[in-house]
Amino acid sequence: MDKTRPSAGRSWPATEAEHEVWVSKSATWGVQATVAVPREINYTSSIPPFIAERELRLSSASAAMAEEASNELIRFDESLNGEIAPFAPLLLRSEAAASSRIENLTASARAVLTAELANRSGGNAARKNAEIIVANTRAMQAALDLSDDLTSHSVLGMHRELMTGDAHHQGGSWREEAVWIGTSSLSPVGALFVAPNFRRVPRLVDDLMIFARRGDLPRLAQTAVAHAQFETIHPFTDGNGRTGRALMQAMMRAKQLTHNVTVPVSAGLLANTNGYHQALMQYREGDIDTIVTLTAESSFLAITNAKELVIDIRGIQASWREQIKARADSGVWALLDLLARQPVVTADSAAQTLGLNPTNIYRLLNQLEQNGVLKKKPEYRSSVFWRSDEILAALDRFAERSGRRG
Known part of the structure; x- marks a missing residue:
């Protein structure tokens, strides 16, 4: 009989146990010993039920x-x-x-x-x-x-x-x-x-x-x-x-x-x-x-x-729409949509995601930096990374709330 099968009459079976042997190596000739020998130690491991x-x-x-x-x-x-x-x-x-x-x-x-x-x-x-x-x-x-x-x-x-x-x-x-x-x-x-x-x-x-x-x-x-x-x-x-x-x-x-x-x-x-x-x-x-x-x-x-978090992001997006003055068909709106879900970008990553020419993406990124939406900084000693501190702060506030009891 398979002893890991739950017994009848219990609404949910408790985990059972079985004896195991742990083989460790320990020095046997003083604290400075360099020679180790196997040593067997008895312990028990769990046997979860089948469910x-x-x-x-x-x-x-x-x-x-x-x-x-x-x-x-x-x-x-x-x-x-x-x-x-x-x-x-x-x-x-x-x-x-x-x-x-x-x-x-x-x-x-x-x-x-x-x-x-x-x-x-x-x-x-x-x-x-x-x-x-x-x-x-x-x-x-x-x-x-x-x-x-x-x-x-x-x-x-x-x-x-x-x-x-x-x-x-x-x-x-x-x-x-x-x-x-x-x-x-x-x-x-x-x-x-x-x-x-x-x-x-x-x-x-x-x-x-x-x-x-x-x-x-x-x-x-x-x-x-x-x-x-x-x-x-x-x-x-x-x-x-x-x-x-x-x-x-x-x-x-x-x-x-x-x-x-x-x-x-x-x-x-x-x-x-x-x-x-x-x-x-x-x-x-x-x-x-x-x-x-x-x-x-x-x-x-x-x-x-x-x-x-949703309320925070919606509020940030609304403030962006008030800050930015651009034509309805401007690529800046697509970039803002991207930043709401990806608040750290490089010029290459943004251009690739949006299907834009890298020259055009720099113009849009610079526009958003001038409007205070983005900041930029070299990271990892390579590319320049552009970030929305507002979205990042909202995510960090979410994480801080997660660690508190409701």
């Missing part, structure tokens, strides 16, 4: 909250139906940045948007963080692009985009070693949580994705539980949290909770990261209500925060 066919038996309170949050997500998405162009990329980047911030990876909006264009690696810690957040944005976009294909293959694709350029971790491959959370990086002994043996990972992820594709479950609750299960499987050596939150976005798109934009739910989770980690631990003990309730609460917070 593909399980029902979600929620408390009435958490079920009602999840349903209300689902309706709010749909309404917010629909409210932007006619204004997708500026808000879809800004909200996508905001979600990627918030998801990264949960892992203590922070950078300003200016740093992230500059890193998108620079296409370079290295530099100080802030620049490296910005490059990691750019990779997370790619993973989020890959998740949305793959939302019609909720399979193990799509999860690997998300992770591959996330880990591009990482010299220490293989992107797009299941782990082949033990991973754990807490206490020590030297061994899993005494860890807060030890993920399942790597040999279990492929089958567990296949089972999870069957659960994710089901159409007979309450959608936001299904998304929350799938995320908790993914984090319990921990299928990669690094990037599990960011990939798992990208999977949440893919599921929300697949379940039609969102259609036009990415609602930055990770920005809601940031308001209570301790509660988020605790909810994952409670899930492993057989409690699904906590993670479902927290995901619903985070959705409400994310929508409130995103609405404020």
Whole structure:
């Protein structure tokens, strides 16, 4: 009998455990010893349940909250139906940045948007963080692009985009070693949580994705539980949290909770990261209500925060229209539309996006600089970068609000 199958009679099975042996190398002849010998240490790893066919038996309170949050997500998405162009990329980047911030990876909006264009690696810690957040944005976009294909293959694709350029971790491959959370990086002994043996990972992820594709479950609750299960499987050596939150976005798109934009739910989770980690631990003990309730609460917070960002961007665009005097057919209006969604540009990137001659784009950029819409500065010791400090400040205010409890 497969002991990883859930036993009957429990609404949701708790994670079980199995004994493992960790083989470490330690010096045995004093503190200056250079000779090391293997040492075997006993520990336990997790055995997550299979969930593909399980029902979600929620408390009435958490079920009602999840349903209300689902309706709010749909309404917010629909409210932007006619204004997708500026808000879809800004909200996508905001979600990627918030998801990264949960892992203590922070950078300003200016740093992230500059890193998108620079296409370079290295530099100080802030620049490296910005490059990691750019990779997370790619993973989020890959998740949305793959939302019609909720399979193990799509999860690997998300992770591959996330880990591009990482010299220490293989992107797009299941782990082949033990991973754990807490206490020590030297061994899993005494860890807060030890993920399942790597040999279990492929089958567990296949089972999870069957659960994710089901159409007979309450959608936001299904998304929350799938995320908790993914984090319990921990299928990669690094990037599990960011990939798992990208999977949440893919599921929300697949379940039609969102259609036009990415609602930055990770920005809601940031308001209570301790509660988020605790909810994952409670899930492993057989409690699904906590993670479902927290995901619903985070959705409400994310929508409130995103609405404020939308108001900020609309106000900035309105002030631009008052500042700029140009013919209705002037290319400056197309450039302003671009800046609302891409507030850091180079002359080449703007010309290419708008299909304009580079000579003409310099004229338009200089016009906006003279009107106070743009500032310019050489970055990365190469190109001149043009930026809208107003849009960047609005994005930074969004990030600051994300870190506060509602």
